[in-house]
Structure formats: structure tokens, C-alpha cells
Amino acid sequence: CVCVRERDVNKPHHYMYTKCINIMEFQSPFRSKRGQVVGTRGGFRGCTVWLTGLSGAGKTTVGFALEEYLVSHGIPCYSLDGDNIRHGLNKNLGFTSKDREENIRRIAEVAKLFADAGLVCITSFISPFTKDRTEARRIHEKAGLPFFEVFVNAPLDVCESRDVKGLYKKARAGQIKGFTGIDSEYECPEAPELVLKTGELTENECIQQLVELLKEQSIIPSGVIEEINELFVPENRLKLAQTDASTLPSISITKLDLQWVQVLAEGWASPLKGFMREREYLQVIHFNTLLDGGTINLSIPIVLPVATEVKERLQGSLAVALEYQGKCVAILRNPEFYEHRKEERSAHQWGTTCPKHPYIKMVLESGDWLVGGELEVLERIRWNDGLDQYRLTPRELKERFKEMKADAVFAFQLRNPVHNGHALLMTDTRRRLEERGYRRPVLLLHPLGGWTKDDDVPLDWRMKQHAAVLEDGILDPQSTIVAIFPSPMMYAGPTEVQWHCRARMVAGSNFYIVGRDPAGMPHPESGQDLYDPSHGGKVLSMAPGLTSVEIIPFRVAAYNKTKKAMDFYDKDR
Numbered sequence: 001c002v003c004v005r006e007r008d009v010n011k012p013h014h015y016m017y018t019k020c021i022n023i024m025e026f027q028s029p030f031r032s033k034r035g036q037v038v039g040t041r042g043g044f045r046g047c048t049v050w051l052t053g054l055s056g057a058g059k060t061t062v063g064f065a066l067e068e069y070l071v072s073h074g075i076p077c078y079s080l081d082g083d084n085i086r087h088g089l090n091k092n093l094g095f096t097s098k099d100r101e102e103n104i105r106r107i108a109e110v111a112k113l114f115a116d117a118g119l120v121c122i123t124s125f126i127s128p129f130t131k132d133r134t135e136a137r138r139i140h141e142k143a144g145l146p147f148f149e150v151f152v153n154a155p156l157d158v159c160e161s162r163d164v165k166g167l168y169k170k171a172r173a174g175q176i177k178g179f180t181g182i183d184s185e186y187e188c189p190e191a192p193e194l195v196l197k198t199g200e201l202t203e204n205e206c207i208q209q210l211v212e213l214l215k216e217q218s219i220i221p222s223g224v225i226e227e228i229n230e231l232f233v234p235e236n237r238l239k240l241a242q243t244d245a246s247t248l249p250s251i252s253i254t255k256l257d258l259q260w261v262q263v264l265a266e267g268w269a270s271p272l273k274g275f276m277r278e279r280e281y282l283q284v285i286h287f288n289t290l291l292d293g294g295t296i297n298l299s300i301p302i303v304l305p306v307a308t309e310v311k312e313r314l315q316g317s318l319a320v321a322l323e324y325q326g327k328c329v330a331i332l333r334n335p336e337f338y339e340h341r342k343e344e345r346s347a348h349q350w351g352t353t354c355p356k357h358p359y360i361k362m363v364l365e366s367g368d369w370l371v372g373g374e375l376e377v378l379e380r381i382r383w384n385d386g387l388d389q390y391r392l393t394p395r396e397l398k399e400r401f402k403e404m405k406a407d408a409v410f411a412f413q414l415r416n417p418v419h420n421g422h423a424l425l426m427t428d429t430r431r432r433l434e435e436r437g438y439r440r441p442v443l444l445l446h447p448l449g450g451w452t453k454d455d456d457v458p459l460d461w462r463m464k465q466h467a468a469v470l471e472d473g474i475l476d477p478q479s480t481i482v483a484i485f486p487s488p489m490m491y492a493g494p495t496e497v498q499w500h501c502r503a504r505m506v507a508g509s510n511f512y513i514v515g516r517d518p519a520g521m522p523h524p525e526s527g528q529d530l531y532d533p534s535h536g537g538k539v540l541s542m543a544p545g546l547t548s549v550e551i552i553p554f555r556v557a558a559y560n561k562t563k564k565a566m567d568f569y570d571k572d573r
Helices: 030-037 059-072 082-086 095-115 130-140 157-160 167-172 205-216 235-246 255-266 278-287 307-312 342-350 358-365 394-403 420-435 457-470 491-507 535-542
Strands: 003-007 015-020 047-052 077-081 120-124 146-150 193-198 250-252 319-324 326-340 369-377 409-413 443-445 481-482 511-513 551-553 555-559 563-570
Touching: 003 205, 047 059, 047 095, 047 130, 047 205, 059 077, 059 120, 059 205, 077 095, 095 205, 120 420, 130 146, 130 157, 130 535, 146 205, 193 319, 235 319, 235 326, 255 319, 255 326, 255 342, 255 369, 278 326, 278 342, 278 369, 307 326, 319 535, 342 358, 342 491, 409 420, 409 491, 420 443, 420 511, 443 457, 457 481, 491 511, 491 535
Parallel strands: 047 120, 047 146, 077 120, 146 193, 250 319, 409 443, 409 511, 443 481, 511 551
Antiparallel strands: 003 015, 319 326, 326 369, 555 563
């Protein structure tokens, strides 16, 4: 190595530059391979998101929030923050113009390395000068790495009002010289990839705009954006769709099928756009996930069985109408027919092919073909049973959480009345969340409202009991939402409980209470538990694609004679 040393006498710390004149920089040939193993979603996603703006504009807040969002969705990333870098890598730099330039250069080089490793690198630095930001971009472009300049734009008066460090006050008093925005100019980006007006937008709105940018640039898959794919026909197209449906060949569907239409139409199974095609079906029964566009947990097949006669009659149709009790409820576009291999499906989904299992029995009695395709649902599904006001869609639930200013949402799924053990678990979860610093945790009490087996308590009686629990103050009515989850019950144990959890995640829950033997039942022949009661919670803690929800495990509760109240079981007591 042939080196030339240079001393910059203008720098107050007199540090040495060493230039190795016979060393060449080589780009790693292994980016695509790193992309296969870094994170849980596959694919090389290395890039730098460069947040620039005045002190107090919200760069650090947005940067760390974006990091938290992406990591929770399986996208590896890392944040470089100005204060942290100044305490370590750049602690020998001051605030002269040369030092500031070197500060940004070093940060750009480090960000480039993180990006080359396959991470989304988020930098939060004032970086006030155009030439420094241009150099940071050049460093990345030379390495063939994406660079996104994001202007975190907040007015100076807003930044001063947020002056938690008191820097603006000191700068106004003349105690700090060369402070950006006061006596040193901030050069606004002329053509940033994104402008975030943090004085007007909420933190969540900023994050969604950033995620949308990364999606548009093919950095992250579309499945990361928690879009709710409602499948209802827009009002301005409804009459046209109804006219179209009246001319189409039709399929008569069952009540069970209509419940699945409701699940799909309201967006619970997002990103599905209709009944599963064969590719989606195979991914789900073999991997419990959708793999196109990332790893998206979806553990149960949502399919429409039809008879051979229907398949032969409709083969080649570009669209078909779905009718329930003589009324057209939806249009299925570009239908794809494929074999309904019932025994194979049962073995995968339930781990048994016992024909006495209530849902397997319905599968075995259903059509020999499945038909998939995109759904256009003509109107919202209403059952007119006096309970429709409880059937809130994921979008409506998110709005309710927002109105309640919830900073945490914990969901509890149940298909039976609330008992004292359930109530203790829910109130204890609230207490623990508050101890962790959450100020407005909201409980989503979310009973399953689709098909259940004959010996389960009917939905209307369960809803009356839930109302009584709130009226008696056993659960806090001011911080609890009771709503009906429209899915049918499949009694598929740990496989199904992933579906229950993921659907609540779509609706905005970030904590999920898992019960004992969730989605389980006795074996129809032996009477023994069909599934290990503890496996539901264990599987949820390991399931791919559920990284943005935290699992609250079930705890056994019993009546404590000493306390004369319900208490969690302690084997040592």
C-alpha cells in the first residue's frame, strides 16, 4: 500500500488524512445473495433515506418512527441520527464550515455501507447546504445505490416552539454562533423525492408517505403497506355494475359463502382481491403465507367451492354473478377453476381428515371444484338480525381507535361468553400496557360472528352477555370497543389462530391476547383435545408475517379463596 499523508492546518483538531493511491474500490458482487437472507421478506432493499431540515422539524422523530415501522414489518433498517453520530464517529469534529462538510461526508459514506449491506438506512441530519447533500447523493449513485432526499419541512416558528434543547433560545441570545435558521442559512432542497410538512401532518401520516415512496421505488413490497382492500363497487359505478351483473351467468352461493364474501369485501383478508386463485391457494395451504410481494401471513384458504356442473357451464366466462337467495351480491371477474382436493386440504388445514369434524364435513360435502377471481361486491352485507351496528369494518375500527386517541389497541377474540378468567386477563393486559407507558390503551372485544358449530352459544346471546359485562363495569366501557368479526369458525387450532390474529392486525390492533386452546375443539371421535392447548400461543410467537403485533400469552386464572377474587394461578401457592 502506497500512502500519502496530508495535514489540513485549517482544521482545529489537526487530524491527518491518509490517501492510499494504489488501492481501488470494488463493489461487492453479493448484493442479491445478501438480499435473500437479510430480513424476513427477501430481495435486496438497500438504500438511504436522507432526512434533512431545520433543527426541531421532526427529523429524528420521523426517522426512528420509520425504523420502528419497517423493522416491525420484517424490513431491515437502521437509523443514523445527528446527535448520536456526534458522540461517536464524528466526536472529533466541530462546527466550522469544513467540519460540517466532513461530518456530512462521513455520514454519507457510512450510510452507503449500510445500504450496500441490504438495509434501509435512515439518516436524520440538518445538512443545510445543497453541495453537501449533492455529494451524499453522488456517493450513493457511484455505488449504484438508491438515495432519497426527504425535506422535513416545518416553518421556523414551529421549530422554535418545539425547541426542547433550548438551542434556538441560545442562538437568539447570541450564545450560539452560526446556528442554522438564525444566523446561518438553510438551503432548501430544490428537487427532493419527498416533502414532509411536519407542521401539518401527524407522525403516522408522515410514515405512510415515506412507506408509499419506498413502495413506488420498489424498495419494499406492497404488502408492507397496511392497505385495507375493500372490494365494494364505488357509488359512481354501482348502477353500471348492477346492469352488468344482470346480464352475466350466475352461481348460487350458500350462507357460508356469503360470510366469506363479507370477509373479503370488508378487507379483513387484505391484500386478497377476491376468492383465492390456485397459486394463492397453494401458497396458503403449504406455507400459511402469501408470497407474492413479500411474506404475508394468511393461514387459511378463502375459497369458493362449486359443483362440476357449474364449472362446465361457466368454463371460459369472463365474469360471473354471485347470487344469494336470488339476489345478486357480487361479480367474480376472470374466474379460474381448479380441483378441490378435499382430503389434501383437510390434512393441511386441520391436521386430520376426520369426516365428523364439523367444518371438514362441510368441505367434504361441497363442490369438487374451486373458483377464484377478483370480486366486485355490489353493496355492504347486512344480516338484519339486530346486530349489524356491531359489524364494524377494519376501516371503521381504525377510525374509532383514532377518535378515541388510542396509543395501543389490544384485541381479544372469543366465540363463547366472557368468563371471569377472560375478564382478569383483559384487565391485567390493560394494566401492563399502562405500566409500559401507554396512556390510552383500547380493548377490542371482538367475538366471532360467522358460522359456528351447533353446540356453541348463539351470537345474539353472546352479544347480550358482552353488553352486561360492560354495564356491570367488569370491563371499562369508555376504553372498550365491542364489534363482531364476520369470519366463520373453522376449528383449525394453531393454523386458524394465525388468521384470527392477522385479521385483527389489519384492523389496527398491535397487541393480541391468545386464549387457551384457541380455535380448538375435542376430537370428534376420541374426545381428546384435537390440538395441544398451548400450541396456539407458541405458533403465534413464531409465525411469519405477524411482526407488527405483539402476542399476549394466555394465563390460567382461578378463584382465590384468600383474596375472594379471581387471580392468576400460581403453582407455588
